[in-house]
Amino acid sequence: MSGYFSTPKSNLAMRHRVGGVWKAIFFLSTAIGLLALAVLVITILDDVFGLVAVVDKVDRTTLADRPLEDLEKDELLAILDKKVSVNRLRTIQRNGGFTLDEIPAGEVYELVIAEVVKPTVEESYPLFDSLFKRAEIEAEVAQKHPDATIYFYSWLNQRFLTNSMSTTPQLAGVRTALFGSLWIIVITVAFAFPIGVGAAIYLEEYASRSWVNRVIQTNIDNLAGVPSIVYGILGLAIFVRTLSALTSGKAFGVEGVETGRTVLAAGLTMGLLVLPILIINAQEAVRAVPNSLRQASYGLGATQWQTIWHHVLPSAFPGILTGTILAVSRAIGETAPLILVGASSLINKDPQGIFSYFTALPIQIYNWTSRPQAEFRNIAAAAIIVLLVVLLSLNAVAILTRNRLTRRAP
Amino acid sequence: MTETLEKQHLAIETRDMHLFYGHFRAVKDVDLQVIPQKITAIIGPSGCGKSTVLRSFNRMNDFVPSFHMEGEVLFHGQNIYATDVDPVMVRQRIGMVFQKPNPFPKSIYDNVAWGARINGFKENMDDLVEQTLRQAALWDEVKDDLRKSGLSLSGGQQQRLCIARALAVKPEIILMDEPCSALDPIATLKIEDLMRELSEQYTIIIVTHNMQQAARASDHTAFFTMDEDRAGIMVEYGETNQIFTNPRDKRTEDYITGRFG
Ligand SMILES: Nc1ncnc2c1ncn2[C@@H]1O[C@H](COP(=O)(O)OP(=O)(O)OP(=O)(O)O)[C@@H](O)[C@H]1O
Numbered sequence: 001m002s003g004y005f006s007t008p009k010s011n012l013a014m015r016h017r018v019g020g021v022w023k024a025i026f027f028l029s030t031a032i033g034l035l036a037l038a039v040l041v042i043t044i045l046d047d048v049f050g051l052v053a054v055v056d057k058v059d060r061t062t063l064a065d066r067p068l069e070d071l072e073k074d075e076l077l078a079i080l081d082k083k084v085s086v087n088r089l090r091t092i093q094r095n096g097g098f099t100l101d102e103i104p105a106g107e108v109y110e111l112v113i114a115e116v117v118k119p120t121v122e123e124s125y126p127l128f129d130s131l132f133k134r135a136e137i138e139a140e141v142a143q144k145h146p147d148a149t150i151y152f153y154s155w156l157n158q159r160f161l162t163n164s165m166s167t168t169p170q171l172a173g174v175r176t177a178l179f180g181s182l183w184i185i186v187i188t189v190a191f192a193f194p195i196g197v198g199a200a201i202y203l204e205e206y207a208s209r210s211w212v213n214r215v216i217q218t219n220i221d222n223l224a225g226v227p228s229i230v231y232g233i234l235g236l237a238i239f240v241r242t243l244s245a246l247t248s249g250k251a252f253g254v255e256g257v258e259t260g261r262t263v264l265a266a267g268l269t270m271g272l273l274v275l276p277i278l279i280i281n282a283q284e285a286v287r288a289v290p291n292s293l294r295q296a297s298y299g300l301g302a303t304q305w306q307t308i309w310h311h312v313l314p315s316a317f318p319g320i321l322t323g324t325i326l327a328v329s330r331a332i333g334e335t336a337p338l339i340l341v342g343a344s345s346l347i348n349k350d351p352q353g354i355f356s357y358f359t360a361l362p363i364q365i366y367n368w369t370s371r372p373q374a375e376f377r378n379i380a381a382a383a384i385i386v387l388l389v390v391l392l393s394l395n396a397v398a399i400l401t402r403n404r405l406t407r408r409a410p
Numbered sequence: 411m412t413e414t415l416e417k418q419h420l421a422i423e424t425r426d427m428h429l430f431y432g433h434f435r436a437v438k439d440v441d442l443q444v445i446p447q448k449i450t451a452i453i454g455p456s457g458c459g460k461s462t463v464l465r466s467f468n469r470m471n472d473f474v475p476s477f478h479m480e481g482e483v484l485f486h487g488q489n490i491y492a493t494d495v496d497p498v499m500v501r502q503r504i505g506m507v508f509q510k511p512n513p514f515p516k517s518i519y520d521n522v523a524w525g526a527r528i529n530g531f532k533e534n535m536d537d538l539v540e541q542t543l544r545q546a547a548l549w550d551e552v553k554d555d556l557r558k559s560g561l562s563l564s565g566g567q568q569q570r571l572c573i574a575r576a577l578a579v580k581p582e583i584i585l586m587d588e589p590c591s592a593l594d595p596i597a598t599l600k601i602e603d604l605m606r607e608l609s610e611q612y613t614i615i616i617v618t619h620n621m622q623q624a625a626r627a628s629d630h631t632a633f634f635t636m637d638e639d640r641a642g643i644m645v646e647y648g649e650t651n652q653i654f655t656n657p658r659d660k661r662t663e664d665y666i667t668g669r670f671g
């Protein structure tokens with residue numbers, strides 16, 4: 001039957017074939033992306049978990065006739081008294097801000113392990129080898145380190161989160177770097193958000209289409225693509241050197257910080273870095289506000305400022321928030337500018353305020369990956385997971401806020 | 411008709427009004443006298459400048475960068491384009507309802523209250539909201555839930571909400587640019603009834619493509635068309651009855667009888 005819609009058979013088959021090919025190509029692109037992501041995640045997990053061969057410096061069986069975990073507190077204290085010098089014990093109590101009498105048995109046990117038993121990781125194995133080649137690993141360890149114990153270890157653990165920098169991989173943690181990164185983000189957003197939104201409002205709502213404004217616009221678009229190291233140089237010149245009196249806090253009477261290599265300088269540098277991204281996204285959000293809304297507002301005798309404040313900004317806010325998410329994601333992972341403005345990976349004092357020396361997660365990761373010992377690779381991978389979790393939770397908060405706002409004002 | 415009217419009795423009067431977009435003269439030499447507390451309809455073919463004329467009455471054209479005008483638009487005898495006139499004040503006195511319903515993405519209550527609030531309304535807001543929603547013949551349909559979003563209403567309800575919103579600012583004149591073009595016949599009739607009631611207190615100027623609507627709902631009608639260089643001109647202005655039953659100009663007759671173009 002030759003109906004109204006009938007096309008020659010071959011034509012239709014051809015069209016289906018071409019459509020199928022394109023569909024396959026698009027699917028393949030997605031699949032490649034997903035595959036890369038999966039490989040990345042697997043590589044990280046491979047390093048974070050796995051078997052370790054641990055050799056105790058002091059044989060546990062010589063310390064007590066029962067397993068150490070089962071000992072009472074006073075028995076543990078007795079071991080400490082016997083094996084650790086009085087001076088060392090005093091130092092530990094002073095640094096930790098506690099006395100041995102007041103802490104629970106569990107913490108005394110930790111002290112015994114750290115100060116007396118002193119387990120050291122002789123070998124660490126990646127997750128997949130640990131899972132699938134356990135027998136080979138055990139054979140190898142038995143031959144190389146006869147008195148080692150083998151157990152499954154997660155390099156990402158509570159101690160890793162609460163400890164600060166250390167030269168021993170098992171004792172090193174990310175606390176200082178985590179706080180450094182959070183401080184930087186807070187300063188970055190506090191600095192760049194108001195300026196970015198203000199600039200976007202000016203460019204979209206006030207600026208005429210003169211050539212000056214077009215030049216400004218082009219420059220902002222280009223600045224978004226400038227390599228981050230250039231912003232690092234800029235931050236070094238402006239915030240660390242020229243404005244060192246401000247960024248070190250000397251101008252405000254803050255003592256003890258000699259140079260401008262502070263978390264404030266880093267935050268401001270990151271602020272400059274993300275400013276173009278923020279402006280461009282905020283501009284797009286403001287532009288997307290329908291003109292009918294502005295007209296409705298003006299038609300009621302509203303001023304330009306009332307229109308912007310009551311209608312344009314609330315409608316644009318979800319979009320502005322999306323831009324902020326992008327900016328924060330960028331800032332939290334940037335490494336090069338931080339190196340230039342003087343992040344130091346050797347710090348183990350948490351930032352106490354904006355005028356503090358600092359380190360940050362990407363700096364710590366970079367530092368650990370460049371060390372020769374294998375265990376540093378393990379904690380670098382653990383730190384990457386911390387970084388990703390921080391990033392994802394910041395984004396989640398922003399996305400939830402945005403969704404709530406869009407639901408309230410459709 | 412115009413001779414019988416004195417200047418201070420006019421709601422709006424234009425003198426030698428020319429309206430331009432850049433170099434393009436969109437409207438040429440309009441002398442129009444709008445009678446207060448009446449409904450004036452502006453009709454004419456698409457692109458003849460009806461919206462442009464309407465928007466020039468409350469300076470909504472100011473937002474088009476290329477727009478400029480010559481001549482005068484008098485409101486209470488004062489040229490609203492004089493340099494010492496604040497366009498914000500003009501728009502408070504001369505409100506506008508747009509072609510497409512455009513409620514704010516806020517609650518029904520806030521839609522009505524917002525304009526009054528920013529204009530410094532200090533009395534009982536609940537009363538004002540109820541009163542204007544009643545005036546706009548919307549109260550009975552929304553009184554149960556004023557917290558509902560204005561966008562959740564039907565198109566016709568939204569347009570009446572926009573009218574209520576305009577009324578809440580207590581303007582003298584309400585400009586309506588094809589307010590029924592997005593509505594069905596029943597909603598259209600509702601708006602027309604509403605206009606009739608409002609015209610006891612307000613001056614209404616309405617642009618419409620609907621001949622029957624102009625004939626039904628207006629007291630005076632202005633017919634616009636385009637001349638050779640596409641500039642809009644006002645061909646004829648008079649009582650609606652006269653325009654539709656006894657047009658003086660051939661072009662008006664052709665248009666209203668559907669022989670245009
Ligand atoms: N913002 C603008 N910039 C430039 N030209 C414009 C602008 N708005 C309208 N015009 C031009 O002015 C003329 C009149 O337009 P206007 O919108 O007033 O017509 P109209 O009579 O309302 O038409 P319609 O019945 O289709 O709404 C048209 O030629 C149009 O192209």
Ligand SMILES: [Mg+2]
Pocket residue numbers: 460461462587
């Ligand atoms: Mg129009």
